[in-house]
Amino acid sequence: MKRMKTWNQLFVRHGWAMEMIEENLFNCKYETKANLAFLFDCLKEAGVQYQYDGSILELKDNPIGEDMILPILDFEGRGVTESVGRYEDKEQLALRNLDTYISGVVRQLVRLGFSTVYSCDGHNRRRPHVAIMKDRDADRLADLLIVLGFDCTVNSDRKTHDMVYFRTNRTALLDLAETLSLVEPDWMDEDGNFIKEQLFYVMLEELLNVPGKSGNEKRIRSVVEEKLAPFVDRITTDRHGNLLAEKVYRSGNGPVIMLNAHLDIVEELVPGRQIVKEARVWRSDKGILGADDRAGIAVILQIARNLAQSTFSGKVKFVFTVKEECGLVGASQLDEYFLWDVDVAFVLDRRGAGDIVTSCGGYIPFCSKEFGRCIEEIAEKTTKGEWACTAGGSSDTRIWATHGIQSVNLSVGYQHEHTEDETLDVGVCYQTVELLEEIFEHARNIRATVRRIGLEDVI
Structure with missing residues (x-):
C-alpha cells in the first residue's frame, strides 16, 4: 500500500513551484498568477478548502490521494x-499547456537550466519525450537521468534541438519530477x-527523520517499500511485519545475494529534534540519531537503484x-523458504568503519574464513576506506548463518548507538555503498568461493 503524498510532493510532481513553510503552508512567490489560478481551480474541483492572501497559501484539508x-x-x-514554446524561466511556463504527466519534469528541467521546446x-x-535546445547539452541531461535511475x-x-526519449511509462515521470527536485x-x-x-545524503537524512521503534515499524516500512518498489520484481510484507523483495538481473545466471538491514530503532525519536551536521559527522540535538539502522537501510536502497545500471547478473x-533491537525477532520468524536459494548474505548493521x-x-562463526578472505580481497580493489575481517556482536547475521548462508555484517559509519551521543559519519556510510558496488562487480568470484566451500564441506 502506497503512502499518501504530502501537499509538497503533489505540487512538485505536477509542476507547481511552491516554497513550503510548513506541512500545509506555502509561499507562492515563485509561481505565476496563471499557474496559481490553475492550481486553485483544481483544488476547488477536488473539494479542498484553502486560504490565499496574495502570497501565502494555507491548505485547510489534509492531502488528497494522487x-x-x-x-x-x-x-x-x-x-x-x-508544442509549448521555448521555456527558459517561470514566466514562460504555463502548466495548463503541458501534458499532465510530464509537467513536473519540464518544471524541474527549466530550474536546472535545460530549455525545453x-x-x-x-x-x-x-515513449514520453522532451525537446531540448541544442545549446543546453541533451547528452548531459541523459547522463543525469541515468544517474537518477x-x-x-x-x-x-x-x-x-535534441530529442530526449524516456524509456519508461508516463506514470514514472511523476517520480522523476520528484527526484529531479x-x-x-x-x-x-x-x-x-x-x-x-x-x-x-538527501535520502539518508529523510530516513533518519522517520520514527519507528521496535514493534512500531509501520511508517518506516511504508517509506522503504515506496522507495524500493520501482527497482524490484516483487515486494511484500510477511505476516510478522518483515519487508521482503527480490529482483532478477539480466539473465539471472549468477549468485543469489541477500541484503539485510533492520527497520526498528531502539527508542523513538524525540519530536521536533534536529540533525546537527558538523562536516560529514551528523548527530541529533536531542535523543538518539537513529543511524542504527537507518544508515543500513539507506545503503541498501542506494544499491537497489545502482544495480539497474550495473553489469550484475543474478x-x-x-x-x-x-524487532531486531529486542532480540532479532523478525529475522528469527522469517519463513525459511525465502532463504532456500540464498548463496550469501550481507548485513548492513555494524558500527564504525571498515569492519x-x-x-x-569470535566464537559463533557467520561464515568460513575463506569467504571472509574473499570479501577482504574484493575490498582491497576499492579506493575508499580500509576493510578487514573482525569479530563483532550479535545481529541478524547470526540468524542467516544458522541457515548455512555465508554471511557478514558490514560497517555503515555510526558510533555510540543507543545513546544520545550517537553519531554518523556519512562519508563512511557512502564508502559501504562503494564496497557493495565492487562486491556485485565480482559476484562470480563470490559464487565460485561459496561453491568451493560447499564442496570442501561435502568432502
Missing part, C-alpha cells in the same frame, strides 16, 4: 498541441558520481526485519 487529483488535472484537450508524456501510446536515449538529428543547480557542474553521492533478495564482521564474539 489518484483523486489526476482525473482533474488530466482534462480533455490538455497539452493537445504538444516541447514535450509529450506519450499518452500511453508512445531513469533510462533514456538522445536523438540529435534536428538542427535546433532534489538536484541542486550547482551540482550540474559536477560529475555523475558526485550527484549520486549527494542524493544519497538475483538479489532484500530483507528489512522488524567485515565474520563472527559473534
Whole structure:
C-alpha cells in the first residue's frame, strides 16, 4: 500500500513551484498568477478548502490521494498541441499547456537550466519525450537521468534541438519530477558520481527523520517499500511485519545475494529534534540519531537503484526485519523458504568503519574464513576506506548463518548507538555503498568461493 503524498510532493510532481513553510503552508512567490489560478481551480474541483492572501497559501484539508487529483488535472484537450514554446524561466511556463504527466519534469528541467521546446508524456501510446535546445547539452541531461535511475536515449538529428526519449511509462515521470527536485543547480557542474553521492545524503537524512521503534515499524516500512518498489520484481510484507523483495538481473545466471538491514530503532525519536551536521559527522540535538539502522537501510536502497545500471547478473533478495533491537525477532520468524536459494548474505548493521564482521564474539562463526578472505580481497580493489575481517556482536547475521548462508555484517559509519551521543559519519556510510558496488562487480568470484566451500564441506 502506497503512502499518501504530502501537499509538497503533489505540487512538485505536477509542476507547481511552491516554497513550503510548513506541512500545509506555502509561499507562492515563485509561481505565476496563471499557474496559481490553475492550481486553485483544481483544488476547488477536488473539494479542498484553502486560504490565499496574495502570497501565502494555507491548505485547510489534509492531502488528497494522487489518484483523486489526476482525473482533474488530466482534462480533455490538455497539452493537445504538444508544442509549448521555448521555456527558459517561470514566466514562460504555463502548466495548463503541458501534458499532465510530464509537467513536473519540464518544471524541474527549466530550474536546472535545460530549455525545453516541447514535450509529450506519450499518452500511453508512445515513449514520453522532451525537446531540448541544442545549446543546453541533451547528452548531459541523459547522463543525469541515468544517474537518477531513469533510462533514456538522445536523438540529435534536428538542427535546433535534441530529442530526449524516456524509456519508461508516463506514470514514472511523476517520480522523476520528484527526484529531479532534489538536484541542486550547482551540482550540474559536477560529475555523475558526485550527484549520486549527494542524493544519497538527501535520502539518508529523510530516513533518519522517520520514527519507528521496535514493534512500531509501520511508517518506516511504508517509506522503504515506496522507495524500493520501482527497482524490484516483487515486494511484500510477511505476516510478522518483515519487508521482503527480490529482483532478477539480466539473465539471472549468477549468485543469489541477500541484503539485510533492520527497520526498528531502539527508542523513538524525540519530536521536533534536529540533525546537527558538523562536516560529514551528523548527530541529533536531542535523543538518539537513529543511524542504527537507518544508515543500513539507506545503503541498501542506494544499491537497489545502482544495480539497474550495473553489469550484475543474478538475483538479489532484500530483507528489512522488524524487532531486531529486542532480540532479532523478525529475522528469527522469517519463513525459511525465502532463504532456500540464498548463496550469501550481507548485513548492513555494524558500527564504525571498515569492519567485515565474520563472527559473534569470535566464537559463533557467520561464515568460513575463506569467504571472509574473499570479501577482504574484493575490498582491497576499492579506493575508499580500509576493510578487514573482525569479530563483532550479535545481529541478524547470526540468524542467516544458522541457515548455512555465508554471511557478514558490514560497517555503515555510526558510533555510540543507543545513546544520545550517537553519531554518523556519512562519508563512511557512502564508502559501504562503494564496497557493495565492487562486491556485485565480482559476484562470480563470490559464487565460485561459496561453491568451493560447499564442496570442501561435502568432502
